[in-house]
Amino acid sequence: MIETLDQIFVLLQHWLMGLLPAGLQPAAGVVLGVVAIVCLFPALFALTTVFERKGLARIQNRIGPNRVGPLGILQPIADGIKSLTKEDIVPLSADAAVHFLAPLLMVVMVFMGFAVLPMGRNMVLVDMDAGLLFFFAMGASTELSVFMAGWSSRNKYSLLGAMRAVAQMISYEVPLLMSSVAVVMIAGSLSLTKIVDAQNHYTWGLPHWYIFTPWGLAGFLTFAVAATAETNRSPFDLPEGESELVAGYHTEYSGFKFALFFLGEYLAMFSISGLGTTLFLGGWSAPFSFLGWVPSWFWFFSKMMLSIFVFIWMRGTLPRLRQDQLMNFAWKFVLPLTLVNLMIAVLWRFLGEGWQRWVFCSAILLFAYAGMGLAGMRRGHFGPRRYRYAE
Amino acid sequence: MTPLASYLIVAALLFSIGLAGALTRRNAILVLIGIELMLNAANLNLIAFWRYGPHPEALTGMMFAIFSIAVAAAEAAVGLGLVISIHRHAHTTDLDAMNRMKG
Amino acid sequence: MLGEGILKGLSETIKNFAGSFVSAERLTTVQYPEQRIAPIEATRDFPFLVYDGADWEAGMRCVACQICEKECPPKCIYIVKSTDKKPDAVGKPQFYPARFDIDISVCMSCQICVEVCPFEAIKMDTEFELSTTDRFGGLLLDRKQLAKSDEYYHRIHPTEADEVDACLAHGKAKTDAKTTAAAIASAVRGAETPARPVEGGV
Amino acid sequence: MSIAFYLIAALTVAGGLAAVLLKNTVHCALALTVAFAGLALFFLQLDAQFAGFAQILVYIGAVAILVVFAILLTRGSETPKDGVFSRNWLAGLVIAAGVFAVLGWAVLQSVSVLPHETAAPTVTVLQIGNALMRRYVLPLEIVALLLTAALIGAVIVAMHEKEGAR
Numbered sequence: 001m002i003e004t005l006d007q008i009f010v011l012l013q014h015w016l017m018g019l020l021p022a023g024l025q026p027a028a029g030v031v032l033g034v035v036a037i038v039c040l041f042p043a044l045f046a047l048t049t050v051f052e053r054k055g056l057a058r059i060q061n062r063i064g065p066n067r068v069g070p071l072g073i074l075q076p077i078a079d080g081i082k083s084l085t086k087e088d089i090v091p092l093s094a095d096a097a098v099h100f101l102a103p104l105l106m107v108v109m110v111f112m113g114f115a116v117l118p119m120g121r122n123m124v125l126v127d128m129d130a131g132l133l134f135f136f137a138m139g140a141s142t143e144l145s146v147f148m149a150g151w152s153s154r155n156k157y158s159l160l161g162a163m164r165a166v167a168q169m170i171s172y173e174v175p176l177l178m179s180s181v182a183v184v185m186i187a188g189s190l191s192l193t194k195i196v197d198a199q200n201h202y203t204w205g206l207p208h209w210y211i212f213t214p215w216g217l218a219g220f221l222t223f224a225v226a227a228t229a230e231t232n233r234s235p236f237d238l239p240e241g242e243s244e245l246v247a248g249y250h251t252e253y254s255g256f257k258f259a260l261f262f263l264g265e266y267l268a269m270f271s272i273s274g275l276g277t278t279l280f281l282g283g284w285s286a287p288f289s290f291l292g293w294v295p296s297w298f299w300f301f302s303k304m305m306l307s308i309f310v311f312i313w314m315r316g317t318l319p320r321l322r323q324d325q326l327m328n329f330a331w332k333f334v335l336p337l338t339l340v341n342l343m344i345a346v347l348w349r350f351l352g353e354g355w356q357r358w359v360f361c362s363a364i365l366l367f368a369y370a371g372m373g374l375a376g377m378r379r380g381h382f383g384p385r386r387y388r389y390a391e
Numbered sequence: 392m393t394p395l396a397s398y399l400i401v402a403a404l405l406f407s408i409g410l411a412g413a414l415t416r417r418n419a420i421l422v423l424i425g426i427e428l429m430l431n432a433a434n435l436n437l438i439a440f441w442r443y444g445p446h447p448e449a450l451t452g453m454m455f456a457i458f459s460i461a462v463a464a465a466e467a468a469v470g471l472g473l474v475i476s477i478h479r480h481a482h483t484t485d486l487d488a489m490n491r492m493k494g
Numbered sequence: 495m496l497g498e499g500i501l502k503g504l505s506e507t508i509k510n511f512a513g514s515f516v517s518a519e520r521l522t523t524v525q526y527p528e529q530r531i532a533p534i535e536a537t538r539d540f541p542f543l544v545y546d547g548a549d550w551e552a553g554m555r556c557v558a559c560q561i562c563e564k565e566c567p568p569k570c571i572y573i574v575k576s577t578d579k580k581p582d583a584v585g586k587p588q589f590y591p592a593r594f595d596i597d598i599s600v601c602m603s604c605q606i607c608v609e610v611c612p613f614e615a616i617k618m619d620t621e622f623e624l625s626t627t628d629r630f631g632g633l634l635l636d637r638k639q640l641a642k643s644d645e646y647y648h649r650i651h652p653t654e655a656d657e658v659d660a661c662l663a664h665g666k667a668k669t670d671a672k673t674t675a676a677a678i679a680s681a682v683r684g685a686e687t688p689a690r691p692v693e694g695g696v
Numbered sequence: 697m698s699i700a701f702y703l704i705a706a707l708t709v710a711g712g713l714a715a716v717l718l719k720n721t722v723h724c725a726l727a728l729t730v731a732f733a734g735l736a737l738f739f740l741q742l743d744a745q746f747a748g749f750a751q752i753l754v755y756i757g758a759v760a761i762l763v764v765f766a767i768l769l770t771r772g773s774e775t776p777k778d779g780v781f782s783r784n785w786l787a788g789l790v791i792a793a794g795v796f797a798v799l800g801w802a803v804l805q806s807v808s809v810l811p812h813e814t815a816a817p818t819v820t821v822l823q824i825g826n827a828l829m830r831r832y833v834l835p836l837e838i839v840a841l842l843l844t845a846a847l848i849g850a851v852i853v854a855m856h857e858k859e860g861a862r
Contacts, residue, residue: 058514059507062523098726130821133749140757144729147764151722163768166761173757190821317507318500373496394701395810398738399803401705405712405731407796412716414788415781420721420766424728427759428712431735434751442742443810447817450827454835456739456747457824460754461839465846467759471766472850478770486782 006295009036010122033125037114045266046076052312059316086255091154094252098152103253103260106145110264112138113271118193120284120297131192132184135275136177139230142268143169146239146249149261153252161248164323165232165239171330172229172236178338179223182215182345183279192275196283205289209282214361215344218369220280222338224310227272229330231265233311235318238326273307274300333376340368398439406432419474419484423467430463535651538618540598541607543640550641552580555615558591562607562616570600571607594637598624614658620650700741708734719780721767729760743816746824 004011013032017025050065050072057064065072090096116131118124128134143166150162184190187198199209210216229236240248250261277283281303284296321329344361351357409428416422434456441452478484514520524531547553558575574593582588607616619642626632648655711730718724732755739748782788828836 055511058511060522061510061514061520063514063521063525066525095723098723128745130745130749133746133753133821137749137752137757140753143761144726144756147761148726151764151768159768163765166765170758170761188822313504313507313511316511317503370496377496393807393810393812396803396807397701397705398742399810400800401708401738403796403799403803404709405735406799407792408709408712408716410795411789411792414791415785416716417780417782418721420763420770421716421724421780424715424724424763427728427755427763428715428731431732431755434747435735435738438739438742438744438747442744442817443814445811447814447819450819450824453744453747453819453824454827454832456744457750458832458835458839460747460750461843464754464758465843467762468850469846469853471762472853474766475769476853484770 002293006121006297008295009120009297030125037125038111041111041114041267041270042263044270045263046080048266048270048308049079049262050075052315055309055312056316059313080259083255083259088255088257089252091252093154095152095154098148099252100257102145102149102152103257103264105148106142106264107260107267109138109141109145110267110271114267114274116192117271117274117278118196118283119274119300120295123284123297124193127193128191130190132180132190132195135192135271136173136180139268139272140173142264145264149253150249153249155252157246158249158251161239161241161245161251164245165249168229168232168236168239168326168330171327172226172334175222175330175334175338176226176230178335178342179219179226180275180279182219182338182342183210185342185345186210186215186349192278192283196278196285199282200285202289207282207285207287207289209280209285211280213348214358214365215341215348216280218337218341218344218365220276222334222341223276223280224307225334226330227276228311228314229326231268231272231311233269234315235321236326237320238323241320269308269311270304273304273311276307277303328376333372336372337368340365393443395439395443399436402432402435402439405429405435417485419477419486420471422486423470423474426470427463427467430459430466434459434463533620533650535653537620537650538605539603539622540601540619540624540635541596541605541616541640542619542642543594543637544615544617544644544647545641546644548643550638550643553582553643554590554637554641555582555613556591556594557582557588557613557615558594559589559612561610561612565606565610567604567606568600568602570597571595572597591637594640595634596640597634599629599633614662617647617651617654617658704734704737704741708738722764725760725763725767728763729756732756732760743819746819746821 013029013036016032017028020028053075054064054072065075068074068078090099113135115125116128116134118127146165146169147162150158150160150165153159183195187195189195189198199207201208206212211220232239239245240250245251250258253261277300284300286292286294286296286299344365347364348357348361351360406429409425409430409432412425412428413422414425416425437452437456437459441447441450441456444452474484477489481489483489510520544555545551545553546555558573560573560575563569563571563573572593572595573591576590576592579587580590582590603618605618608618624633644655647658708731711727711732711734714727715724715731718727732751736748736751736755739745739751
């Protein structure tokens with residue numbers, strides 16, 4: 001029974017495949033997986049938009065949308081109808097073909113990333129040997145669509161937003177990759193299913209997730225910072241900074257194309273949360289061994305939604321960074337910290353079992369964090385804002 | 392025609408396109424684009440030879456291609472840095488206009 | 495320590511997040527069409543015309559002097575002065591506005607018309623739910639729509655209305671005193687020299 | 697040859713042609729990414745997964761972005777009025793055609809000796825890593841050095857005049 005519930009989606013897929021002739025079965029399996037992903041994540045996106053609005057409202061002591069349907073739960077449907085029926089405006093001087101292709105490319109590239117995420121036991125669309133590399137390759141391609149959107153609009157705000165977005169995404173892609181490399185080094189594989197398997201065992205009922213090690217915690221924090229910047233979320237939402245740039249690279253998009261960009265951004269958030277879950281939070285494995293009977297996909301999606309909540313929470317808390325603070329933070333703090341973390345991961349691997357490696361690794365990491373942070377603060381690379389002329 | 396031969400023909404075509412681009416365009420960045428295409432055609436050759444060669448398990452061709460990708464990235468960074476530097480100096484990226492040795 | 499401020503901020507927002515579910519007094523907003531906050535006394539948005547008594551047309555304080563029309567910065571007031579005179583609330587014959595239109599889509603709620611009116615005839619309203627589907631005709635209010643009773647004025651701005659009443663009463667008393675004084679004076683003069691004609695009262 | 701091969705070949709060659717023929721420089725850069733993507737698909741078709749993904753990551757994710765950045769920094773997106781091709785374009789075209797003729801002739805001459813369809817090799821990332829760390833460790837180090845030098849060089853070349861002006 002528990003086994004069936006755990007594998008319910010896999011069994012469903014096999015049952016549906018069994019209805020078809022044998023020759024079509026492999027193709028049908030892939031199509032079914034793709035359809036499942038393409039239906040599930042936009043539905044999750046719709047739910048997340050309303051939860052985000054309600055969560056932000058609660059953080060600001062408001063109630064949030066509550067008019068459409070019970071407790072405003074049907075708000076995304078109203079929003080969807082609105083954006084579908086809105087006029088699709090293409091500026092006269094815009095580069096029509098590129099302007100049209102940019103949102104499509106973005107959504108397609110983000111969807112591709114889901115193909116390698118293991119969403120439960122045996123629930124992965126393509127178990128690729130170089131899954132992590134595939135994920136990052138697809139993630140890197142979204143930068144181009146952002147540039148295409150900004151450039152083709154022929155609008156200075158769009159172009160500025162796109163250049164900011166691309167510069168930011170390139171800068172934070174380096175720490176993102178570097179913090180994942182530490183996991184790859186310890187797990188010894190680029191395959192995401194193998195990385196989850198490496199974390200899926202317990203001592204005294206507690207899991208061996210990588211976040212519960214010094215290098216894993218540091219890696220997770222740098223990964224989270226880089227992921228927030230990579231998905232252009234607050235406090236790193238300069239590309240869309242509405243006080244400066246109207247709406248950034250999607251200023252000139254309206255109606256359905258704008259909805260596609262919106263979808264793309266949220267899907268990127270889901271996929272990067274899924275990746276973070278897989279790399280550091282044990283993927284689909286249960287947080288305690290006695291909870292092993294709960295279906296694996298439940299754990300994956302709850303961990304993912306928890307990270308989405310943290311995204312919303314941060315958005316409700318932190319003010320937007322300035323461009324120079326953003327770049328200084330990436331290159332002078334996060335990247336060195338990930339490089340130190342790589343060394344720590346090596347040390348962890350070769351110090352062997354025992355309490356010494358915990359002490360050594362934590363001490364070096366804390367020292368590096370405090371040292372780099374204080375040095376950067378003193379030189380004014382980041383930290384509180386200082387005004388030269390006004391006080 | 393064997394599969395290897397067709398890959399080689401495509402690579403040769405791509406190489407020639409890149410060469411033609413590098414030789415005929417005025418804009419320095421377009422010349423770099425042509426060179427990138429030529430490098431990529433060479434990569435395709437390396438991978439195709441590795442795949443249909445006698446010892447694919449030795450990984451020689453693939454390693455060569457991976458190193459070549461890394462080198463090409465460095466080449467692009469330096470080349471574009473040079474182009475930006477020249478643009479700052481001469482206020483043009485038109486190669487026909489850069490016919491003097493004196494700065 | 496580095497990152498301390500971020501943690502502090504995060505704890506503050508999570509307190510708000512959780513607190514807004516348990517204590518309703520944290521919520522700063524109201525559910526507008528069902529729940530309303532009474533407007534504060536100094537609220538103002540668009541002008542209206544005050545009338546005394548029960549009949550809006552007869553009791554209109556406005557005498558169509560057109561000062562407000564001239565002073566209005568965006569020129570949203572349009573007045574046509576009547577050719578005849580009608581008795582006002584106290585029975586004195588006055589001109590009256592044959593037309594008095596305010597385009598509230600142009601009005602900027604500056605209150606200058608109220609400041610300049612010598613007859614306390616135009617005041618600021620608190621009514622804000624004025625949206626219509628007709629953006630030209632629907633937002634051009636004529637004198638019938640603008641006329642609101644003195645009681646209404648007292649209800650929305652009690653303090654200010656009392657001041658206005660006191661001021662009006664004072665003015666009336668002054669004029670009354672003047673007229674009576676003049677009447678007495680002329681009566682006295684008339685008694686002394688009955689042959690001279692009575693000079694102008696006021 | 698399969699249909700997929702012809703489709704990818706058409707995509708790649710069309711992307712390459714567009715990259716050198718189009719007037720607008722940004723369009724050229726975008727067409728170049730199409731060619732890069734086609735080549736990555738070729739690599740996947742040739743069972744070189746790792747190289748294919750590395751191609752996408754490096755070329756589409758970095759080189760193409762660098763190219764468009766350079767175009768925008770040099771105001772290259774405005775089409776020059778005196779044509780996009782250089783004065784001696786004919787000579788360049790003849791040379792390129794000659795090179796293609798020689799290469800094509802060489803390939804066609806050797807068709808008979810080229811190997812036929814072979815079994816697909818299974819290459820895991822682990823094998824690639826082992827090869828990189830054992831047999832090819834010296835080239836790896838040299839590439840690392842080269843990349844560092846290129847990084848510093850690119851920064852210095854692009855920043856130099858600004859520093860001098862300060």
